[in-house]
Amino acid sequence: MICDNLGIATDGNLTFAGRDAVELAKKYGTPLYLMDEEKIRYNCRTYVDAMKKYFGENALPLYASKANSFKQIYRIVNEEGMGVDVVSAGEICTAVSAGFPMEKVYFHGNNKTDADIEYAIKNGVGYFVADNIDEINAIDEISGMHNVCSKILIRITPGIDPHTYDAVATGKVDSKFGSAIETGAAMEITRLAISKKNISLYGFHCHVGSQVFDSDVFFKSSDVMLGFIAETERILGFKTKELNLGGGYGVRYVETDPVIDIADNIAQVARVVKEKCDTLGIDVPAIRMEPGRSIVADSGLTLYTVGMVKQIPEYRNYVSVDGGMTDNPRYALYNSLYTVFLANKMQEECDFLCSVVGRCCECGDIIQESVKLPSSVKRGDIAAVLTTGAYNYSMASNYNRVPRPPIVMLTEDDEYVAVRRETLEDIIANDL
Ligand SMILES: *Cc1c(COP(=O)(O)O)cnc(C)c1O
Secondary structure: OOOOOEEEOOOOOEEEOOEEHHHHHHHHOOOEEEEEHHHHHHHHHHHHHHHHHHHOOOOEEEEEHHHOOOHHHHHHHHHOOOEEEEOOHHHHHHHHHOOOOHHHEEEOOOOOOHHHHHHHHHOOOOEEEEOOHHHHHHHHHHHHHOOOOEEEEEEEEOOOOOOOOHHHEOOOOOOOOOEEOOOOHHHHHHHHHHHOOOEEEEEEEOOOEOOEOOOHHHHHHHHHHHHHHHHHHHHHOOOOOEEEOOOOEOOOOOOOOOOOOHHHHHHHHHHHHHHHHHHHOOOOOEEEEOOOHHHHHHHEEEEEEEEEEEEEOOOEEEEEEOOOOOOOOHHHHHOOOOOEEEOOOOOOOEEEEEEEEOOOOOOOOEEEEEEEEEOOOOOOOEEEEEOOOOOOHHHOOOHHHOOOOOEEEEOOOOEEEEEOOOOHHHHOOOOO
16 A cells, blocks of 8 residues: 555455544545544654754754644644744634744745735744745835844745656746845845844745655755855855755655655755765754655545446546545646545455546546546445645635535544534625
């Protein structure tokens, strides 16, 4: 199986976190997001332990909460000793309401509004990751109005193509994010930040891409960033306190995706960072990393009930489920791969080639194409889509006025609803 929290019970049902998935579908209804709390905690600990061990006690992983943001996730990552990234007032509000220690929050985004900046200051957000010159000016001005000095990192584009999909590649010079080293923009924005009275520059941030499997992507980005840090020290006399290397480690959506050993990768990145700092004659900054997907993706699984099964001879077979792009828009957005099973027929042979599609009025509402399911597939079966813990709930919509599914959290010997199912009342709640 793709992940060690999956299994098959003696009756042929899929198990997730040791629980019978078909039973859970019956109990809570479908569509249903399940999350394995132990797995989330295990993934957090992997980062916390490896970063402290290899980079030192001042290192800190931050959970990129855009991957899946709801109150309980902030409580869990806090208990595991991580900081978090947020990108909107909505995520800040969720973190605050979950009692998250706001000094460990980093506020990202390429276009923070004045209202966002003010909201972050009022709520004690620890750091701004400033994207551009306009933002430096706005943070300085609004901080001044509130009589605070805001800690910031500057987002730099190191000019690296992470060999992943274009839609999720952000470290190239041609990007809406950050300031490029290559064009001189990075040095210019650093100079400006240092000159500001209500800003305290702590260091630099980069995020090269997502679903990255090659560890050399992090070697290259740290190499380029440390080179830049040495330059700012030489030219501007600025001592960098923090270097944030971003997120991006890949997870297994399908059997052919490689397995990566995160702790071993972090050890290797740490070695590259220390060697480079030695060569450049600079101190090793406090390192931050920002995993999102690799914390929550394999902790999640979505269950659906199968509706119509349509065979169009010589063309294609369709299997429809009672959710779709509203709870998982990733295939529609960038053809993301997923593994689909029939949770109640795990021991049957899978020889029925089909497209698994959603219920929305949109031809692109596809969960996955070229899926093989048991040929007995029929209305009422329970379909399971694996590895849906990241960028599913957080990207979900009410298109076609479909209510969002609940999130049921599975613990070692218990389970609880972390996000309740939306109702039809919720759907019309904002309509006047
Ligand atoms: C999306 C994002 C992350 C997390 O990326 P994952 O691929 O989910 O690990 C981290 N940092 C920034 C700035 C991001 O935009």
